[in-house]
Every structure is written in structure tokens, then in C-alpha cells.
Amino acid sequence: MLRTVRLLALLLILLLGGVWAYAWVTRSPGESLTEAFAARLSGLAGGQVPTALPTPGGIVPQGSQLGGSFSLTDQSGHAVTEGSFAGRWMLVYFGYSFCPDVCPTELGTIAAAVDAMGAAGEKVTPVFISVDPQRDTPAALADYVSRFHPRMQGLTGTPEQVAEVARRYRVYYAKVQRPEMTDYLMDHSSFIYLVGPDGRVRLLFRPEMKPEDIAAATAAQIGAGRRAG
Structure with missing residues (x-):
């Protein structure tokens, strides 16, 4: 019985952590993180999430x-x-090279999406930004990103620089040190960001989206930008 209670408590913590991360990413200027969290939590119960518009290609x-x-x-x-x-x-994807599963999966998705776009993919630079600057040195990132795509850029910095870019992209991340572990993990949000030529995010792609869906949505955005220009 105690084991079941602990499992349910862990699942609840993970759920609330995911909602908190989503609130961090999608909150509006002037909206506190607490307000955003409450609104997203309400959305789980059937309420509205007013700061992000779902589309077949991602979140606007x-x-x-x-x-x-x-x-x-x-x-x-x-x-x-x-x-x-x-x-x-x-x-753009935020993660860390010691990530055991989610980061490699999402980076592989980005690489596949870029290649699936063909000639249009040449206009897109895949970028991996580390939220673990303590371990992700430039040399470590050079080896890591080369495993996914020849044009992928790995970016790191001081803890202050990483915190600032994460704030601008509303990325949640935190160090997790468990008693049974000799090393630490990084808990982090897991969106893929499509960033336009002006440096602003055009679309957010949810975790586990198919590469072909990301490719189609990205190509559509590039085409729309070309027509507008």
C-alpha cells in the first residue's frame, strides 16, 4: 500500500512539473509564473489555455x-x-549531452526533419543549446552534435549566459541530484523551437512530434516568409 502511495505521489509530482514547465514556456508578458501555472492547470480540467494556439504543425x-x-x-x-x-x-532545442533518452530522441527528430525538407532544409540551422554548462564544454558539444547532423550547432556558455537565453525562450531547467546517484541529471522542458530570420520563435513543436510533420510546418513557414518578403 505504501509503495502504491509513493508511486502515485511521484506521478503527481511529474505531472505538476510538466505543467509548470509548459506554463514557463507559454506565459504572456506581465503574466506571473504562478498565474500561468494556475491557468494551464485549469486547462487540464477542461479550461482554456489562452496563450498558445495549437495548429497541425505545432503551437503558435x-x-x-x-x-x-x-x-x-x-x-x-x-x-x-x-x-x-x-x-x-x-x-532550436535545449537539453544536455548527458541526457539519457529525451534529448537524443528530439535531436534525431530535428536532424531527420531538416533532411526531409530537401533544398528548403539548407535554409535551416539545427541548434542545440546546453542547460548543463558545467559539463557541456565546447569540446564535449563538438563531439555530441556531430552524431546527429553535420550542420548542427552546439552552444554553451557561463551559467549566467545560459540562464538568460533560457529566460528569453521560457525554458525550464533544474539540476536533479538523487541520493542513489553518483552524478546528477537535468530536468528540463522539451519543446523544439522554430526560430525565424528575425530571431523570434514562430512555432513550438511538442515532444515526440514526427519529423515529417515538423518538416512540413517549417517548410510552410519558410514559404510564407518568402512570399511576405
Whole structure:
């Protein structure tokens, strides 16, 4: 009986953690994290989630400006900013190289999506931003991202730089040290961000979306941007 209670408690904690992360990503300017959390929790009970519009290709941020300026270091050890990617589309994922399952899966999805776009994929730079700068040095990232796609960029930085870019993208992350573990894990949100040439997020892709769906939605956004230009 005690074991069942502990399992249910763990599942509840994981559920609330997921809702908290989603609230962090999708809250509007001026909306406190507590307010956003309450609204998303209400959504689970049948209420509305007003700050994000679901579409067949992902989530369109509503009333919030995700993305923007940052200052990080790439896998070659060079300082980069949002200006380093100006005029290009990006598929961005936040994670860490010691991640046992989710990160490799989502990075593989990004790589497959970029390749599935064919010529349009050449306009998209896949980007992996580490939330574990303590272990993810430029050299470690150079080895890691090379396993997924030859054009994937691995970015890291100081803890302060990582915290700032995570704040701009509303990314949740936290170190998890369990008593039975000799090393730590990083708990983090797991959205893929489609970033436009202006550095702003155009779409959020939920975890476990199919590469072909991400490819189609990304190609549609690129085509719309070309027509608008």
C-alpha cells in the first residue's frame, strides 16, 4: 500500500512539473509564473489555455515574444550571438549531452526533419543549446552534435549566459541530484523551437512530434516568409 502511495505521489509530482514547465514556456508578458501555472492547470480540467494556439504543425505563441538576443559559445569555442544566425531559420532545442533518452530522441527528430525538407532544409540551422554548462564544454558539444547532423550547432556558455537565453525562450531547467546517484541529471522542458530570420520563435513543436510533420510546418513557414518578403 505504501509503495502504491509513493508511486502515485511521484506521478503527481511529474505531472505538476510538466505543467509548470509548459506554463514557463507559454506565459504572456506581465503574466506571473504562478498565474500561468494556475491557468494551464485549469486547462487540464477542461479550461482554456489562452496563450498558445495549437495548429497541425505545432503551437503558435500568442501574446508572448519568445526568443531574441543571446550571447553564447559555439562548439568551436567562438563567441556567438543571435546576430551570428541573422537571416537564417533555426530549429532550436535545449537539453544536455548527458541526457539519457529525451534529448537524443528530439535531436534525431530535428536532424531527420531538416533532411526531409530537401533544398528548403539548407535554409535551416539545427541548434542545440546546453542547460548543463558545467559539463557541456565546447569540446564535449563538438563531439555530441556531430552524431546527429553535420550542420548542427552546439552552444554553451557561463551559467549566467545560459540562464538568460533560457529566460528569453521560457525554458525550464533544474539540476536533479538523487541520493542513489553518483552524478546528477537535468530536468528540463522539451519543446523544439522554430526560430525565424528575425530571431523570434514562430512555432513550438511538442515532444515526440514526427519529423515529417515538423518538416512540413517549417517548410510552410519558410514559404510564407518568402512570399511576405
